Amino acid sequence: MEVSNRAEGLKETYDVAGRDFSSAGAASSRIKRILQQIGVDQGIIRRIAVSSYEAEMNLVIHASNGGRITLDISPDAVTILVEDDGPGITDIKKAMQPGYSTASDEIREMGFGAGMGLPNMQSCADELEISSEPGVGTTLKMVFMNR
Amino acid sequence: MQYFHSVHLIESKCKGCVNCIKRCPTEAIRVRDGKANILETRCIDCGECVRICPNKAKDVVADGLEILENFQHKIALPAPALYGQFREGTTPEQVITALFQLGFDDVMDVAYAADLVAAKTRKIIQQTKVKPLISSACPAVVRLIQVRFPNLVEHIAPVVTPMEVASMLVKAEVSKRTGLKESEIGTFFISPCPGKVSAVKQPAGTEKAYVDGAISISLVFPLIREIISRPESDEQAVGKAIRTGSGLGIGWGRAGGENLSIGADKHLAVDGIHNVINILDDIECGKLAEINYIEAQACVGGCVGGVLTVENPFITRRRQRMLASSPARQEMTEEQVARMRDDLAKDRLYVFDKPITPRPMLKLDDDMALAIQKLATLEKIVEELPGLDCGSCGAPNCRALAEDVVRGLASETDCVFRLRERVQLLAEELLLAAAAVPPSMGTARNNTEQNETSTSS
Ligand SMILES: Nc1ncnc2c1ncn2[C@@H]1O[C@H](COP(=O)(O)OP(=O)(O)OP(=O)(O)O)[C@@H](O)[C@H]1O
Ligand code: SF4
Ligand SMILES: [Mg+2]
Numbered sequence: 001m002e003v004s005n006r007a008e009g010l011k012e013t014y015d016v017a018g019r020d021f022s023s024a025g026a027a028s029s030r031i032k033r034i035l036q037q038i039g040v041d042q043g044i045i046r047r048i049a050v051s052s053y054e055a056e057m058n059l060v061i062h063a064s065n066g067g068r069i070t071l072d073i074s075p076d077a078v079t080i081l082v083e084d085d086g087p088g089i090t091d092i093k094k095a096m097q098p099g100y101s102t103a104s105d106e107i108r109e110m111g112f113g114a115g116m117g118l119p120n121m122q123s124c125a126d127e128l129e130i131s132s133e134p135g136v137g138t139t140l141k142m143v144f145m146n147r
Numbered sequence: 148m149q150y151f152h153s154v155h156l157i158e159s160k161c162k163g164c165v166n167c168i169k170r171c172p173t174e175a176i177r178v179r180d181g182k183a184n185i186l187e188t189r190c191i192d193c194g195e196c197v198r199i200c201p202n203k204a205k206d207v208v209a210d211g212l213e214i215l216e217n218f219q220h221k222i223a224l225p226a227p228a229l230y231g232q233f234r235e236g237t238t239p240e241q242v243i244t245a246l247f248q249l250g251f252d253d254v255m256d257v258a259y260a261a262d263l264v265a266a267k268t269r270k271i272i273q274q275t276k277v278k279p280l281i282s283s284a285c286p287a288v289v290r291l292i293q294v295r296f297p298n299l300v301e302h303i304a305p306v307v308t309p310m311e312v313a314s315m316l317v318k319a320e321v322s323k324r325t326g327l328k329e330s331e332i333g334t335f336f337i338s339p340c341p342g343k344v345s346a347v348k349q350p351a352g353t354e355k356a357y358v359d360g361a362i363s364i365s366l367v368f369p370l371i372r373e374i375i376s377r378p379e380s381d382e383q384a385v386g387k388a389i390r391t392g393s394g395l396g397i398g399w400g401r402a403g404g405e406n407l408s409i410g411a412d413k414h415l416a417v418d419g420i421h422n423v424i425n426i427l428d429d430i431e432c433g434k435l436a437e438i439n440y441i442e443a444q445a446c447v448g449g450c451v452g453g454v455l456t457v458e459n460p461f462i463t464r465r466r467q468r469m470l471a472s473s474p475a476r477q478e479m480t481e482e483q484v485a486r487m488r489d490d491l492a493k494d495r496l497y498v499f500d501k502p503i504t505p506r507p508m509l510k511l512d513d514d515m516a517l518a519i520q521k522l523a524t525l526e527k528i529v530e531e532l533p534g535l536d537c538g539s540c541g542a543p544n545c546r547a548l549a550e551d552v553v554r555g556l557a558s559e560t561d562c563v564f565r566l567r568e569r570v571q572l573l574a575e576e577l578l579l580a581a582a583a584v585p586p587s588m589g590t591a592r593n594n595t596e597q598n599e600t601s602t603s604s
Binding site: 038043120 | 298432505518
């Protein structure tokens with residue numbers, strides 16, 4: 001984990017391992033605790049908890065080598081940056097649609113793959129930006145206003 | 148005192164070990180001056196520390212039988228889990244009879260109120276948009292949500308607990324029958340746990356406490372057993388309970404029984420406080436949205452596993468199930484059905500008159516900018532701690548010590564490893580200092596160059 005601290009702000013990065021279901025959710029748990037410590041509004045914490053968990057699971061399930069989640073907190077906003085190095089998303093518009101999923105049967109049996117992760121993040125976050133290049137990687141940025 | 152707690156430390160017995168601090172689900176205990184201090188704002192009275200303490204230094208302060216003297220009319224409210232404590236073949240009726248002989252004027256079966264609450268909950272599940280609802284029956288779980296999962300308070304099922312419903316119902320009825328004022332009538336919960344004892348003194352969802360006292364199962368157990376074992380006890384039908392619960396109501400005493408009694412689909416039951424925490428974590432992340440209702444109990448096995456019970460919970464769990472499924476308890480008479488309908492119509496009994504509010508305990512500072520700064524410091528401190536989570540500092544883990552440090556409640560050198568480093572540095576400095584000889588005394592220091600380097604360093 002990396003930590004850096006600017007005036008009034010704090011940044012932490014967590015590594016998320018791909019395909020590691022046993023420790024999946026650890027980064028989101030950590031993020032939840034930190035937001036409680038900062039005193040972020042409970043409703044906002046809830047939205048961030050849901051979004052960061054969905055994002056973390058997407059790294060575990062879809063990104064071949066996992067990825068990184070960076071939490072950036074200032075009194076104005078909480079930003080969550082999710083990055084991975086592939087395989088990328090070919091059609092982002094499609095991926096954002098509720099119900100669209102490329103998850104395998106095996107993953108579906110584990111209770112994932114409803115195609116609801118990205119749509120949920122979209123409705124929870126105040127801002128969401130996603131960019132991806134097939135074969136290279138995906139970057140997802142979510143902003144939650146603090147007040 | 149802001150929060151009432153029934154769990155206390157017996158200082159003379161505490162050896163200051165780390166067992167309880169490591170087991171506490173809300174990190175509410177710190178060892179200070181060799182004694183395990185409980186932090187009032189964090190403790191949820193779950194009883195984990197009572198269970199784990201090898202020195203029996205954690206005690207639950209409940210009421211003694213002398214509390215009965217304060218009231219003209221004394222009513223026992225036996226928890227369903229009481230029945231399973233006795234030898235196989237002992238019936239709830241025998242236990243109820245024994246309660247009369249112990250000095251109670253009436254008995255109101257909490258299992259009956261559980262039947263009522265189950266019916267109300269079934270309705271609430273149909274009407275609510277909140278998914279999943281979490282049972283409000285276990286006070287340790289309710290407090291856990293308030294302090295550790297504050298954003299889940301809205302998931303707590305808005306229905307008063309069976310214990311309180313039983314008390315309100317019986318007080319009104321006995322007051323009518325005897326002409327006594329409700330304040331002259333005392334209701335006493337026979338409790339399996341410290342959580343309920345605390346909930347009696349300081350309820351979560353009601354303004355005023357509706358139950359007058361809480362007596363532990365472990366206190367009355369030997370007395371009841373003695374009465375039941377008397378040869379004449381069968382004939383002495385001293386009195387009958389004002390209401391008796393169905394088999395399903397009695398089932399509330401064990402894990403899974405509440406869900407069975409409510410009977411709707413898409414339920415989940417979880418028992419054991421650390422398992423409950425995992426499930427609450429999942430709910431916070433938006434998982435389990437397909438579940439309607441969660442029965443969550445702090446004790447493994449449910450209330451039969453409460454720390455104020457006496458028998459092995461795995462044995463009582465089976466007994467509780469057998470009592471619940473006994474043929475005599477499956478059917479209700481027409482009279483019972485009618486009475487239940489009447490009691491269910493008393494809507495006011497079942498609703499919270501005070502919302503259950505979050506009590507977040509983790510915030511580092513009220514000023515968010517300052518909290519962020521403190522968090523940054525905290526992370527730095529954590530990095531410098533050894534990460535062994537050994538507990539020797541008196542905090543449950545390294546991170547908790549770092550939190551205490553930024554809150555001003557502890558010092559980094561409370562960590563024995565940090566202290567050792569400090570001592571080592573000090574020792575090195577001492578050695579250096581001992582070796583250094585002032586120029587006025589020395590013979591070796593005739594070199595000006597060396598003097599310059601030593602001043603510039
Ligand atoms: N980091 C990523 N890398 C590659 N593909 C991704 C990534 N995140 C999402 N996707 C693609 O977008 C699709 C939709 O993602 P979304 O999170 O909405 O649904 P899901 O993960 O398939 O199912 P659910 O989130 O409901 O379990 C995924 O099935 C996958 O094809
Ligand atoms: S599970 Fe039952 S016995 Fe245990 S704390 Fe909760 S209410 Fe008390
Ligand atoms: Mg997903």
